Each structure stands twice: as structure tokens, then as C-alpha cells.
Amino acid sequence: MVQREKIAPESTVDPEDVARFDRLSDEWWRPDGPMAALHKFNPVRVAYLRDLLSRHFTVDGRPRDRHGSQPLAGLRVLDIGCGAGILAEPLARHGAVVTAIDPAPRNIEAAKDHAALAGLKINYRCATAEALNAEGEVFDVVLAMEVLEHVRDVQGFLRHAGAMTRPGGVLVAATLNRTFKSFAFAIVGAEYVLRWAPRGTHDWSQFITPAELGKSLEAAGLRVFDETGVVFDPLAGKWRLAHDMSINYIMAAVKRV
Numbered sequence: 001m002v003q004r005e006k007i008a009p010e011s012t013v014d015p016e017d018v019a020r021f022d023r024l025s026d027e028w029w030r031p032d033g034p035m036a037a038l039h040k041f042n043p044v045r046v047a048y049l050r051d052l053l054s055r056h057f058t059v060d061g062r063p064r065d066r067h068g069s070q071p072l073a074g075l076r077v078l079d080i081g082c083g084a085g086i087l088a089e090p091l092a093r094h095g096a097v098v099t100a101i102d103p104a105p106r107n108i109e110a111a112k113d114h115a116a117l118a119g120l121k122i123n124y125r126c127a128t129a130e131a132l133n134a135e136g137e138v139f140d141v142v143l144a145m146e147v148l149e150h151v152r153d154v155q156g157f158l159r160h161a162g163a164m165t166r167p168g169g170v171l172v173a174a175t176l177n178r179t180f181k182s183f184a185f186a187i188v189g190a191e192y193v194l195r196w197a198p199r200g201t202h203d204w205s206q207f208i209t210p211a212e213l214g215k216s217l218e219a220a221g222l223r224v225f226d227e228t229g230v231v232f233d234p235l236a237g238k239w240r241l242a243h244d245m246s247i248n249y250i251m252a253a254v255k256r257v
Helices: 015-022 036-056 088-093 105-118 129-134 154-163 180-193 210-219
Strands: 076-080 097-102 123-126 139-145 165-176 222-233 238-242 248-255
Touching: 015 105, 036 088, 036 139, 036 165, 036 222, 036 238, 036 248, 076 088, 088 097, 088 105, 097 105, 105 123, 129 154, 139 154, 154 165, 154 210, 165 210, 165 222, 210 222, 210 248
Parallel strands: 076 097, 076 139, 097 123, 139 165
Antiparallel strands: 165 248, 222 238, 222 248
């Protein structure tokens, strides 16, 4: 049994969101379950991370072979808000040394069980970003993917995430823009019409604009060097990268040396 971490009042974590996702622990790995949209979204973010990190972390001055069997070999990666490991597992298969944390204990239990069945070694921990940062951990890559819209102190969260990114390392965040279009698509459409996500999953007031995220990353000692939108292609039935950042977007920043 994974021990539940006590969430301090000053924590960046939103206890209500933690409890909501904790209740879904048994459903995370069902492709047709409540996390169906995340399963469909996952391939595009894995490909983005593979390509971005292969270019950034060179070997002998050359980009890594992104089409090789383990393009992320040896990179120490932290996945914050990992859920049951939907992103952590493919990164581990790409050769990354993955530590994945989530404050929801049942999610971590589900993640450990699934990784064991898959024969993957992933360091799963029931912890918050601030708790891990207090231990002095540092990583080549820190990920905050679909997490920022669920924390109650974005700037504080990014300070902790930035502190755990080594100089020259990369922090990557994927989140939702705060626009009328995102309200219509991500909340009304995804939660109430298409039912891609359980109702109440998102709070539009917690969405963050690219300008706000960029400013917070700069304040945390990082420099933004890449950003892209992610859109759903209804004809192909899948997500793809795009210039349109009005709903979903990904931003990458390097830690200043």
C-alpha cells in the first residue's frame, strides 16, 4: 500500500483535484475509459518530447538518433503529476531513467502495478513537487504535462520544478490556454458534449496563457526556446502539432547556466 502524502495548506497542490484523479486510478489504463482523450493525446506529446530532447541533448556534439531504439538513453527525467504512468512508460522505453511522482496514492499503486507487468523500471513516488525539491533532487528533464491547470499556485509550482532542472536542462510544460475557444472546446465540448473527460475535470479560470507561462518560467530561471500548439484533427481522428495555440499548447524552456 502506497502511503498517502499529507498535503500542507501552503502546498501548490489542489487537494480536490488530487482526490478526483485518485478516484479514477482503476480507469487510467482503459483506452475507452475516462482517460480516453489522454490516451489519444499521448502519442503526439511522446513524439514531441523524443524529437525535442534528441536535438537538445547531443552526443559528441551531434543530435541523438530520434528513430533509434532508445533515443533518450541515460537522460534523467522527472514526470510531475504522472497519474498511472501513461507518459512515463513510453519515455522509459525510449531509454530515459524516469522518476515519476503524483500526490494521489492510488494512482501510484496503479502505475507501479502496470509498470511491473510491462517489465519497466520506473521510480514511482507518491509525492508533491515541493516535497521532492526539498530533497535536493535534480534532473536533465522536468515535465509538467497537463498539470498546470490543476495546481493552485502555478508560479510556486514552477519555482520548484525549475529548481529541480539542472543547469542546461529542460523543463517542458503542456497545458490549456485561457481563451473563449478553449472554454468551448475543452470544457463544453470535451466534458459535456463529447464526454472525452469526466465533468468537472477542468476549471477554465485555472487555464494559463502562453504569455503568463513564459513569464513564470523566466521568473523560475528558465528561458523559453520552443513552443507549439496541439490540435485535434477530426478527419484523422488524432492529435497533431500546429501553429494554433489557442486551446492546447506545449512550451519548452532551458535552465540558465
